[in-house]
Amino acid sequence: MTGSNILMTDLTAKARSAARYLAGVDDATKAAALTGAAQALRDGMADILSANATDVTAAVAAGISPAMLDRLTLDAPRVASMAAAVEQVATLEDPVGQIIDRRERPNGLVMERVRVPVGVLGIIYESRPNVTADAAALGLRSGNAVILRGGSEAVHSNRAIHACMVQGVCQAGLSADIIQLVPSQDRALVGDMLRAQGAIDMIIPRGGKSLVARVQDEARVPVLAHLDGICHSYVHKDADPDMAQAIVVNAKMRRTGICGATETLLIDQDYPAPAALITALLDAGCEVRADDVLMELDARTVSADAQDWDTEYLDSVISACVVSGLDEAMAHIARHGSHHTDAIITQDSATAARFLAEVDSAIVMHNASTQFADGGEFGMGAEIGIATGRLHARGPVALEGLTTYKWVVRGQGQTRP
Amino acid sequence: MTGSNILMTDLTAKARSAARYLAGVDDATKAAALTGAAQALRDGMADILSANATDVTAAVAAGISPAMLDRLTLDAPRVASMAAAVEQVATLEDPVGQIIDRRERPNGLVMERVRVPVGVLGIIYESRPNVTADAAALGLRSGNAVILRGGSEAVHSNRAIHACMVQGVCQAGLSADIIQLVPSQDRALVGDMLRAQGAIDMIIPRGGKSLVARVQDEARVPVLAHLDGICHSYVHKDADPDMAQAIVVNAKMRRTGICGATETLLIDQDYPAPAALITALLDAGCEVRADDVLMELDARTVSADAQDWDTEYLDSVISACVVSGLDEAMAHIARHGSHHTDAIITQDSATAARFLAEVDSAIVMHNASTQFADGGEFGMGAEIGIATGRLHARGPVALEGLTTYKWVVRGQGQTRP
Incomplete structure (x- = not known):
């Protein structure tokens, strides 16, 4: 294994363990973690803006395009709306545990189809630091552990925002491993994420066409994305x-x-x-x-x-x-x-x-x-993206699209004839 | 492009065109096609058994294992139950067109989530010829075009069964392209199916562990399967x-x-x-x-x-x-x-x-x-398999698992402020 393999194996193992625990955590605790994270973002505004200034200075020196610079740049209102968005996700209905189908069979077996989190989500994104907060919030609200891999131009901003999200999570008594930020900008780590079948359950790319195309092309893990909106x-x-x-x-x-x-x-x-x-x-x-x-x-x-x-x-x-x-x-x-x-x-x-x-x-x-x-226009609240694939989730993907289901069968000793 | 590429491109283009038409075909026509196919299987019993005898003779000469020989061999009761199974699928409720979610927004827009077929299914299987009838029936009932690739040891049996299925489809006024059997046993064609992103929407392998493992390993098209049942x-x-x-x-x-x-x-x-x-x-x-x-x-x-x-x-x-x-x-x-x-x-x-x-x-x-x-025990009727992946469908997969949804939005001239 390469160094990046070892690091990604460690991240995904921690995420899986955290995800198993999180799947059973109640609604109120998850909401409290998000409310706490929103408060931490507000309290940490000075740190976030200072980290962002470091990123912006480096990006300007490197000759970043005006459009990318706009996406990268944070100011007080943008941080405040990031916090408000996290708080808003806390108010959305928790999809986990919803019973979406129930069958009682002649032999007395009761089969219920119950919504459960997907498990471990990998989010790969570019210059917008607010994705760090958005994706973590939607992942947590739907009971998933997330592994975040942001763009190198936003590395300091992402670390500062991530620290606030983790603070909210820990204050609510949950494990910091629920929201992990890939700690290195080594590009090999993106490839490791894309090939982490069984360790990451779904990859969600957020960014421009070249990023999405690379992810769709290389990923062996299922991808929820749209490449084009023609x-x-x-x-x-x-x-x-x-x-x-x-x-x-x-x-x-x-x-x-x-x-x-x-x-x-x-x-x-x-x-x-x-x-x-x-x-x-x-x-x-x-x-x-x-x-x-x-x-x-x-x-x-x-x-x-x-x-x-x-x-x-x-x-x-x-x-x-x-x-x-x-x-x-x-x-x-x-x-x-x-x-x-x-x-x-x-x-x-x-x-x-x-x-x-x-x-x-x-x-x-x-x-x-x-x-x-x-x-938002569909009344789903915040969305993680719009899926143009045909399976699992289609169109705007919000909390429900970050869940799957399991069949729960209850008997009283039935054996199959 | 290689010869197998050209052949697969042709098959999938016909399947896509047939699938687009089939998505709008009413329930009664699809049911009639299946009832007709069941009758054609009964009427064609002599041809099917004769074709199967050719396969069995060759397989015995090639030293096939007793377990595989049992899977390959057809007799009159097995053909009769194949026909009965196709007829039973005709009685199942058509999932296509079901409205699974409806939202009316304050601005008057009405959003409905409507079940639609997945589109084009690729079925890759081994020695059991009955999969030809089963998979075609489930695919058609749920509005999908299927591309069937059976094992080389069952090639004559599969062709005879496929001919009966197509007869039912054509008698109901539908295109023969809805159910296509890959006409060559060239193994490169399996690879072409597995890499037909956008042309085949879902691959379903039916067979032993080595087949499923190869499919899961090589496929770039989403796979619905289970590898193990531990x-x-x-x-x-x-x-x-x-x-x-x-x-x-x-x-x-x-x-x-x-x-x-x-x-x-x-x-x-x-x-x-x-x-x-x-x-x-x-x-x-x-x-x-x-x-x-x-x-x-x-x-x-x-x-x-x-x-x-x-x-x-x-x-x-x-x-x-x-x-x-x-x-x-x-x-x-x-x-x-x-x-x-x-x-x-x-x-x-x-x-x-x-x-x-x-x-x-x-x-x-x-x-x-x-x-x-x-x-069957879950009350779903015939199943195409049991999925152990986490996305799209989990557990027993029957008609609903072969559908996806689209969002249908109806307005009266709304523009977004």
């Missing part, structure tokens, strides 16, 4: 033009950097008001990369090339084309989509029903903005 | 001796070759009647591999070595040892178990509650035989 809004011929315009502009422009932002607009060839739609986007400051038909509607459009249909811009840019109808719209989404969130805008309920049934995405929407693709 | 029965000090004896003998000896058979007996040091337990197993024809303490109770016991605690015998052999109490029993299970099925026998409900909560297995039982670990 979301579509399809304006059907029977869409209400005012509604269509309001939804499309919102779906693209409200926040362009989130994974639920619409990246491609599909307009039915019989939709009566395509020019108004394109113009509204352009007027809102959006670049429109259009097919030949739509380019004729407004001189400010530019020509889309083949790559545009497969591109997640995360910016004030949209690709747009005309489709012959529902079938071509769904074929376009099947070919170019990322199984994240896709929406239809129409007043025709039969068309909407087919779209909702046949489009194979984690979230399908009718007459709503794709920007609603967010756990 | 099941434990723990006789607590407060167990009723008559009940304990009846359960333990049944758990080990009813059928020794199933994955839910108990392989290790843990006896509490304060249990009053250990000798009767050991003697009952020996009298039932079971070899008992015991620790030093238990060896003194009956001269017919043999000494267990270190490997015995990690061995799935699937035979009339049990390993047995004394434990100091509940904690040592649970520690033994955590160290040597396979997260399949583990049972406690006790009259003390607090002890049982701790065992059920803390033992980390797909199925935990109180005062019942581990031989009940079977989808």
